Each structure stands twice: as C-alpha cells, then as structure tokens.
Amino acid sequence: MHLIKGLVIYQGLMIGRARKLEPVSWDLPATHISPSSITAEIKSLEDAIHSLAKTIELQFNELKGSEEEKAILSSHLLILKDPELISQVKDSISKNLVPAAVAIQQVFSQVQEHFKNLSNDFLAQREADYRDVEQRLLLELTGKQQEVLHNWAADQIAILKEATPSWVSAFAYYKVPAYCSEQGSLTSHASILSRALKIISITDLAELWEKVSENEKIILDALNGKVIIDPDISTLQYYEKLNANYHKPEEPVIMEKDSPIKTKDGHRIILRCNLDPLSDLNEPTKLNADGVGLYRTEFLYLGKDELPSEDYQFSIYKQVAELIAPHSVVIRTFDLGGDKLSHLIPSAPEDNPYLGNRGIRFSLSHKDVFKTQIRAVLRAAIYGKVKLMFPMVKDYQDYLQAKEIVEECKTELQKENIPFAQNLPLGVMIEIPSAALCAEELAENCDFMSIGTNDLVQYTLAADRNNSALSDYYITHHPAVLKLMMLTLQAGNKYEKPVSICGEMASQPQYVPLLIGMGFKELSVGTSAFLRCKKIIRHCDKELFNLIENTDLGHLDSIENLIFEQLKPYYKF
Structure with missing residues (x-):
C-alpha cells in the first residue's frame, strides 16, 4: 500500500x-519537402486549423459554465487563429521546406520556451495553453488519435x-x-x-x-x-x-435542503458556503445556505493581461451581493503574493513565498491595488449585506493599517459623490499563530473573525500543506491547532464577536461534530460538502458537548480516538 x-x-x-x-509523443523525422509540396502542406495546415476551430467552438457552446470558464476555451481559439503565429508556421513550411507538422512543432516550441523563461505562474499557464493547442493541432493534422x-x-x-x-x-x-x-x-x-x-x-x-x-x-x-x-x-x-x-441515494441528503440548520436538541448553527468568481453564484440559494462565508477574489487577478479595474470588480461584487441577499457575503481581499502577479507588478523573487509578501502584506505594500479593490467593495456593499475580510493578518497593527486605508477610500468616494456603504463590517482571518495568540485585541476591535484552518495548520506545525512528503506532519486536529482555535473562539465570545471556520476542516465530515462540540456556531463549507455537513449537524446533540468536554484535547492520541471512534455515531461512517 x-x-x-x-x-x-x-x-x-x-x-x-x-x-x-x-x-501522443511526437518524434517527427527531420525530412524536407519539395517546393512543389508547399501549397499542399499549407492547405493541410489550414484544413486542420479549421476543423479544430469547429471542435473548440462546439465545446465552447456546450459548456454551461461561467464566462471565466468559457474564456479558457476562447483563449485556445485565439491561439489557433492568431494570424502572426499561423504566418510563422506557414513561413517555416515555405522557407525551411519542412512538413506542416514539423513547422508547428518548431514555432510552438519557440513560443513555449519564451513563456517558460519568463518564469511566473501566469505565463506558465500560457505556456501550458500553447502546448495543449499544439498537441490538438498535431493530432488533427496527422490523423492520429489520442x-x-x-x-x-x-x-x-x-x-x-x-x-x-x-x-x-x-x-x-x-x-x-x-x-x-x-x-x-x-x-x-x-x-x-x-x-x-x-x-x-x-x-x-x-x-x-x-x-x-x-x-x-x-x-x-x-x-x-x-x-x-x-x-x-x-x-x-x-x-x-x-x-x-x-454515494447513498441522494434523496435523504437532498431532503436536508429544506430542513432547519439546527442540532438535534435545537442549537442553531450558521452554515454558509465558500465561493469564488468561478463558482456558480446561485448554489448558496439553491442549498438554502445562510449566505457566503468566504468569497475568494484571487481569481479576478489570475490569468489576466491587466489588473482588474475598480468598475470591473464593482460589477462582480455587486452581482454576488444581490444574488446572496438578504444573507451576507464575506468578501476576502486578495490572498496571494507578488509571485502570482509578477507579469503585472514588478516583484522581487522570494525563496519562500508562503512566508513572504502575500495576503494583507502584499495589499498594504501595494496600496494602489488594495484601494482599487476596497473602493469596489464599498460601492457594491449598498446592494446587499457585504462584509470585508483581511487575510494573513498577524496582529492588531495589520488590521489597523488596513482599516485606515478603508477610511481613506470612504473619504475619496464621498468627495467624488459616489454612493458607498458607510458601515461596512471589517473582519480578519485567523490563519497565523500570532493572530490567534493576539485574538483578544483583534476581537475587541474588529467586527468578526474567521479561522482559516488550512494555513493555521501549516504555519503552526511548520508543514507545507502542498508537500506530500510532509503529509504525516500536516495534522489538522493536532492539539496545538485546536488550542489556537479555542483561544480565538474564547476571545470572540468575550467581546461578543462572531467566529466562524472557513477552512477545509469545516468541509470534512469527520471534523464537523468536533467543531460543533468545541462550541463553534458558524461554519462555511464548499458547496459540494454543504448538504452532508448539514445532515451531520442535525445529528449532533448535547451529549456531544459532554463527550468533547471530557476528552483530553491536549494529546493527539485522545483526539484521534475521539474523532475516529467515539464520534462515529454522529457522522455515520
């Protein structure tokens, strides 16, 4: 195994x-064609381009996704129909006297190498797109099958x-x-x-x-x-x-859609959805969710040739605010580092981006980009119940700097006579141990807190969550992580500020009873996990609270015995 x-x-x-x-691997022989074959090779190339374009257009029309998803296929179509690119392929055929397939390889390889050498995530994706189109075009041209x-x-x-x-x-x-x-x-x-x-x-x-x-x-x-x-x-x-x-028949789970989100003994739990601009914005309404607990904005920035404008962001945020109303939507500000935007914003390379200039740090160091986003959120917030959340906050000082920029944006909008929400709730993500340890000061000053368990586990245990070699070290339910979560919850309770869980932990069935038993009353989960999590919540009762209260959460063995043995009746595995 x-x-x-x-x-x-x-x-x-x-x-x-x-x-x-x-x-299919392409080991094309380095043969040459006669000048008399040039026309036929170019005709074969044009036929292959035309045929593949029709296939991609058909896929485009059949894809029932968002505009962002359709834009992926559209970008492949643009590559295929790029007049300069195709002209280079034709020139290679006629000047170098090579078959169309070899000319495609030569030209596309040059383009891919160009993107690869520029070395950033956005351009790496462009390289992958060209590689994919090249593969499909060669298959179309040669008649080979994938x-x-x-x-x-x-x-x-x-x-x-x-x-x-x-x-x-x-x-x-x-x-x-x-x-x-x-x-x-x-x-x-x-x-x-x-x-x-x-x-x-x-x-x-x-x-x-x-x-x-x-x-x-x-x-x-x-x-x-x-x-x-x-x-x-x-x-x-x-x-x-x-x-x-x-994979039980879906009817019992789907029936949960119309049932109240309460524990068996009547405790109301707030259950929201996590979304991003690529998600189906109608899903929370279809699921009867309590709104959106985490709206990720990173995808508005990725894969773009220019930074998203204020008006563009405003239109996106306005749409989600209107669709989710009367429930709230928590918009998280940009949560990536400069390595993701180096094609748009000059950024020095970092040896360890996870501990580098990312999240709120990046936003505070690029005030113009940050203000564009905040202004868009402030304007959109009058169309629904919107909250704004800052990621990777280390302590109150980070929050205070971000809040001051929000106030600057309000002053600017007021002077420009642009309508905006005067009382936009501001919150923080607790995903760095220092933030959890400073949770009291944060809870005293902000409007809400949300625990991002993915990063909290990573930073607490010094285990890269994307490194499979460290899977044994990345323990979501480690006692140190649970203690930091409890510190945050206690601080929120003291100052009567809501504390939610929006990381993957809340979406994983085995952890839902643990979180409810620990006292968390607000969860935000992936849409695909929503109904099952709701069903588990409805199986929880007061005995669960007693069970967790009487378990020693300071030892990993005790926690694992609790989750994988004693809580089984609650999540039915």
Missing part, C-alpha cells in the same frame, strides 16, 4: 482501477502526468468520472474546467506516474486530498463503507 497526498481540485470519492493516459476513451469502464480512474483542458473536456464528453495527475495547480485552466464540469480530481501527486501500475486498485480520496495505491484489506474495507455512505 502506498499513500500520496495532493491538492483537491473537485471533491468526491472513488474506488477503482488505474488507467494511465499518456499524450488515447481512445469511448471504451471507458465505469470503475476506471484516469492517471495523468499533467491534466490539460483538452483532456478534461474529453473526460466530460466520455463521462470519465475521476482523474488524478502528478503535475498541476488549483488555478490551472484544467483545474478550473474540472470544477466547472464536476469531475472528481486531485493534482500535485508526487511520483504518481511511476508508483501506480496499469489496472492497479486505487482509492481516490478527494475529500481529504490523497490517493491510496494498492490498499490493504482494512483500508479498503474502511473506504468501501465510507464510499457506500457517500
């Missing part, structure tokens, strides 16, 4: 057999070195339910499409390709971000039970 940890792209659970998919998917078996899980938008589109067409890949990121175009098309998936799985064999039994646990290869009997039995529960 072998376990590899990775990044969850789209939540789900599947037990099946591995089917490894490799892209791995045939029409004979896909229901229990097969796709194994990839790297997912591409064309692979993901093919998975949707052939109803491939799940995949996992060795390379990838949460913000890649393939990942964005996977979420839009609801394909269970995990990426960034180190050494996956060499560790898994064709047709080998694997468990794809996209609830907790891990793939288990050749599971032992006890692990397989555990996941078979878990899988049976997870």
